[in-house]
Amino acid sequence: MKTTSAIRFSGLWRRRAKPFRLTPTEKISAVMLVLLSIFMLMPLVYIFNNALKPYQELFNYPPTIWVRNPSMQNFIELWAITKNSAIPMSRYIFNSVFVAVATVVLVTGVSAMCAYPISKHKFPGHRIVFGSILVTLLFAPETVAIPRYLVVSNLGVMDTYFGHLLPMVAVPVGVFLMKQFIDQLPDELLDAAKIDGAKEFTIFLKIVIPICMPAVATISIIAFQDAWGNTETSTLFMQDETMKTFPFFISTLTSNMANNVARQGAAAAAALIMFLPNLIIFLIFQSKVITTMAHSGIK
């Protein structure tokens, strides 16, 4: 679909020598899409502005979107609050960064290593394996919270980083995405590598993964967002305060502050800090993700 419209567009270009003359349908859809993207952008703008609003502006009536006198006051306030906590904020941030990065690496690795044999080595029962992975998509996370707790506690990984990581590692969507992508690699490519003398793991690492970079990028984003915003593992599996993560810390702050008018500014600053890494990661991988959508038929 992308290519046909591109061809049509280049055709337009040549015929009329004016690039932005659009057909009525194209005009309408362009307007619709612009409106939609503004709508989708609103929360983003709001988060940024709120974080920069000085205290008085936060409670202006009627509320405004744009900040008038941007200031760092909220961040300073947040800093002041966190200084009083028993555990330094840096510890939470370290936990979060470590857990998020490790989750991304593990999830992409595990998804790819799971998808590759299912897709390219039709071992007996590969359909059943893939089917059961897909079935797990049907369960809402809440329904498996208790079994998950039992597993984690019986494994004895409470209060360790494994407690954060293990529950996050299996991502059926990741396996699915990866499989769809690897399915499209011609078998001859892998045969050629085999004849060239590559071992199975070399083929996986040097050929399959590089070609599937778009899928890897997508899964990385999904995994990062899941891990970065996740408070569940901290709440359920970590009794030790030093093992808890940044979003958990923020959520305790903000929930304590919920009724506290005085701390709304700090909450806004915290919301921005929580949000920023997601945005950065997305911007870095964005172009790759779009190719995934084009490839996987999800679009």
Next chain:
Amino acid sequence: MGCIILNHVEKRYGKDKLSAVQDFNLEIKDGEFLVMVGPSGCGKSTTLRMIAGLENISSGEIYIGDRLVNHLPSKDRDIAMVFQNYALYPNMNVYENIAFGLRMRKLPKHEIDMAVKKAARTLEIENFLERKPRQLSGGQRQRVALGRAIVRNPQVFLMDEPLSNLDAKLRVQMRTEIIKLHKQLGVTTVYVTHDQVEAMTMGNRIVVMKDGIVQQVDTPQRIYSSPKNMFVAGFMGAPPINLVEGKLLEVSRGALEFHTRKYSLAIPDSQSKKLIDKRKAGRSVMLGIRSEHVHLDPAMRETNPHSQIPGIHKLSEFMGADLYLYAEIGASQLMTVRSNIDQGSRENEKVIVTLDMRKALFFDLDTGENLLHDDDRMEG
């Protein structure tokens, strides 16, 4: 020693399925260019992939060099393969594509560099070593694929329809280049194609397959002039061989005539003798004759007075140097004549075609076997 021996090789997919390849026996000599040809689904790729070690062998033995390779993984068989869709690694540039096999074999860097450069020079792809495969044309990609094969100096090249993704002109050009490459390197090559022109022009020997069964293994000349059965005769050669059904009648002692309701054709003595020996006198057979052995020339009529068929010039196809003329010689039966452009007749005019009966072939109606085929050499 790059010879390949296949001994009763079989391939069955699934448990009780029909064999994709049945009882394949063949000895490929060192330095030979062997072409496997046959219609789609006849098991050419399967055979090639078994030699390459990409497919298990259900039963039988394969030797490469002097080694039994049944259980040897592909990488240890000392072979290189070229695929129809090139199968270049899209994430690597041309240089890396060619070097990959050497890197896997842990060759020192400078040796790899020298080998890659040399292969690139041979194939004239030095100028785009830095490019990614998607930035190359089909012909260039296939050259890179060839480069990847020759750089490793294997005992055997295996090629599975390497030219069928190219356009007609490029295909002819690459065909001669592959022949040149083979002359230059002298490496045993097994080449799969479904294009009989490729088979004829490239092969030292041709294997014709059908439904997983080898029909004939022979030189291009003999495959063409002395096909083992009706299938081989019909598959090889363009335009396809003319086939006419009729009866063999013994007109006098030792002399046969090919007889249909409309005409009869005298069969030369040597052929008659063989047919009588095979007890075919009085039986129905299929006569096969190639278009170049059918003539419109009046001069031929005088020398062959007893092998003429009256017909009607139905249509003609201009082929450049030749003209294919289709003469109707019976109810909806056309005979193709390869003739000169300046032959006299027009469409729907009467013509008389003269058959050069010395070149005629006779096939058994049931088995399709060529009744005149002389088994003067044994295959396998």
